[in-house]
Amino acid sequence: MAKHKTPLLDQLESGPWPSFVSDMKQEAAVRAKNEKNIEYQIPQDAVEDLLGVLELSYTDGTTHWKHGGIVGVFGYGGGVIGRYCDQPEMFPGVAHFHTMRVAQPAGKFYKTDFLKNLCDLWDFRGSGLTNMHGSTGDIILLGTTTPQLEEIFYELTHKFNQDLGGSGSNLRTPADCIGEARCEYACYDTQDLCHTLTQEYQDELHRPAFPYKFKFKFDGCPNCCVASIARSDMSFIGTWKDDIRIDQDAVAGYVNGDFPPNGGAHAGRDWGAFDIEKEVVGLCPTECMKYEDGKLEINNKECTRCMHCINVMPRALRPGKEKGCSILCGAKAPILDGAQMGSLLVPFIEVNKEDGYAAIKEVIEAIWDYWMEEGKNRERLGELMKRQGFQKLLEATDIKPVPQHVQEPRTNPYIFWKEEEVEGGWTRDVNEYRKNHLR
Amino acid sequence: MELAEAKEKIVEALTKKAKSKSKFYFNDLSKILELKPREAKKLVNKLVEDGVLEYWSSGSTTMYGLSGTGKQAGAEHED
């Protein structure tokens, strides 16, 4: 028998989409029965009480959680979010209900024994509820008590060789797209770069010394499946420098209707026969393609690598061979001064596994040095860039300005010239001046 | 700077302000230590490890305070 009546939540059990309410109820029932005889370390009815408090929110239209900032595991500034219920007497099972962020493996591939171990631990020491995954990418273990935090951390590290993720003014757990593991568009090994940098910067991830949060995200190509360009302080987007590889036979295959355009992504509607002129050549944003006498030509010098033609004809077109990535900086959600996309800082950089990504690390560390010195409290990198100007970031990273850095040149001439840039400097003799200009 | 000196500076500065507030940003600490952030970080980490300082996190931002001080502990039912 359910502990609390949940008439509103019950209405979220119907309909085809997987119901989180049904899942929570199933978990509540499993805990109540406890067929495995687990010695639950937090209240057995935690899930019942979570359903109860959620039903209360559905009734009164307000949240019933309070924030807690002190709890965590010793020596780490992040990885735990403290939560207390504001109706602890009604719902004692969730009176203290902290989440733990567990660092996810790059690419979010899993073997089942790892997940089962995690489930065993979490049933025993937590609520048995998770988020697979939180929006930064971590596995989120949803709900445990303060005394369990260290125990869980101890078991994670000692038994499963597994660490927590980040929260607070840290490097946040980096995330990547599936990339080379299963995507023909990938221009570098996103998993390896993501994993290597995550390991390299463990100290930055766990011990906050930044002005605010800092995120890396890794997209294997400009399709940006992990949205790096919109939500990471440093976004690494795969790209190439040479020519798109064309297989003319396969182009003919698309034209003849042998292959579905866009990998079959539009199969749900009759869009008529594939029209290479209209759908590929005509939509190329740089108008750098030509289809003549059954041959597709690309003026690669003018191509901006938007991926459209490649997406439409994956069997015929492939990114070039001279691959690497672009680095964009400063993206953030609107809080506080409005949303910002990443701005292009490094048009092309080698992604070199052999030397441990030395060139990329050099850029990252220069940016951190700059931001840690100049950034105000709670100022994201993008906000610092906005406050001080893009030039300062170029200076800090010792990167030469190129037209690729801008959408357009400035529309005002209010250049803050520096003294050393002006012939003869700024120190002048007023008496010299007065020789030609009377007072 | 030696750890002992850092500890003294931090404890003194934070105690002086304890009446009005108990939580500080990392930047405030590096200013107290008069060190560059990277240098300051090593000492601050050590002070956390030694239990002199503790973290407070809003989820998005982290602050530092002398262990056990401030009103948060009471408000968060962890005292």
Add this chain to the structure above:
Amino acid sequence: MAFISSGYNPDKPMENRISDLGPQHYEQFYPEVIKKNKGKWLYHEILKPGVLVHVSETGDEVYTVRCGGARLMSSTLIREICEIADKHCDSCLRFTTRNNIEFMVDSKDKVDLLVKDLESRKFDGGSFKFPIGGTGAGISNIVHTQGWIHCHTPATDASGTVKATMDEVFSDFQDMRMPAHLRISMACCLNMCGAVHCSDIAILGYHRKPPLVDHEYLDKMCEVPLAIAACPTAALKPTKIEMEDGTKLNSIAVNESRCMFCGNCYTMCPSLPLSDKEGDGIVLMVGGKVSNRISAPKFSKVVVSFIPNEMPRWPSMTAQIKNIIEAYAADARKYERLGEWAERIGWERFFDKTGLEFTHHLIDDFRDPAYYTWRQTSNFKF
């Protein structure tokens, strides 16, 4: 419920402490066929909604079956996912950025069994456990945040609004009739943990009332300077309050017209709660994208300034969303994302075609960038 120690010694936290391990190495989790063909993939094709094949230059193929799921997931359900992966996929699986679950097999003859198995599994309440879809020019799973399940500042629930929306658009999760991908995201307050600001459609929880001030307890529970510093718009200042019994208390005054309803003060100080049944609700934003395909990435724009919270299924909200989707599906060109469509026809037409009401709330007046969003040309459509 006896406490069972893991071996951790609270008196000596640093004893045997292991830290800075990071995540597991990705490679140990790859299915064999992925390990063997990494970096060698030639092309892919969507065989039917939710089922993909990737073909390698070695001739190997990997078949992926993509299922939607609620990201709020119990260990019981994760075990069931493991059981499926053990049975069909050599114990391997993965999750996508949009909280989908992917099961991979290395030959075509294994696909049908897997699909049948997944389709047959339902919750007691009747919903699918593993609906197959989320590929191509359709609607994939919604990325979202915590909501009333676990956060202290939400203006709406996340899991519930997502469930209601996905039920409404379910047929498009399993179809590919849209002009292009349509990505929906959800965040339950303006802090936007889910970074919904670049989605085709964004569901955003929003408060409309400034925080309440619990004068009697504020000074006991909070440090006034910290709460004041937490406010991004400098809407808070210290004040002294005289209670009815004549006692004078330190407290905080809210300059209500400056408040942007972010809840940061509440994070710092539990005596400044701001959620409210009438005040809180939903904002809809549309037309964002992150891909660089054809046009540059775009931010989403606010097109519905407020919809009340209607628990448990938010019918007004889902109706508005459906309405926007249908207007787009009917009018956009092949490959055109929602935002590209709106820009091509003009936002004035967007409001015509969706029938949404345009109000003064939709004109930007927040700081610098606002000016550049007003119309600075004599070209417009009647």
